[in-house]
Amino acid sequence: METIIGMVLDAGQKGIDLSLYTILPIMVIMLGIMKVLDAKNILSFVARGFAPVLVLFGLPGIGVFAIIQILFISFAAPVATLRIMENDLSISNARIAATLAAINILTRQ
Secondary structure, three states: HHHHHHHHHHHHHHHHEEEEHHHHEEEEEEEEHHHHHHHOOOHHHHHHHHHHHHHHHOOOOOOOOOOHHHOOOOOOOHHHHHHHHHHOOOOOOOHHHHHHHHHHHOOOO
């Protein structure tokens, strides 16, 4: 019984370490970068450029940022892009779901 309790405590400690020291900093930094890009209208410029290609897959133009983030940074990085997409009223829930599906497909490879 003592070993089970020790394993649970050890797993809990590792989970907290992972969330506080790995996932949270990545999410905060990426959200800051995305907000700056959004304020400078770089997001909308790039999204308009990629929109004709991504519409074939049912993705919004801004979905290219989520794909780049999942490929080059980590699994926690696209959360910032999904958050921005959620606040944009012109992007439907179906397109957000398609972006999430594309992210999930890319993480399995």
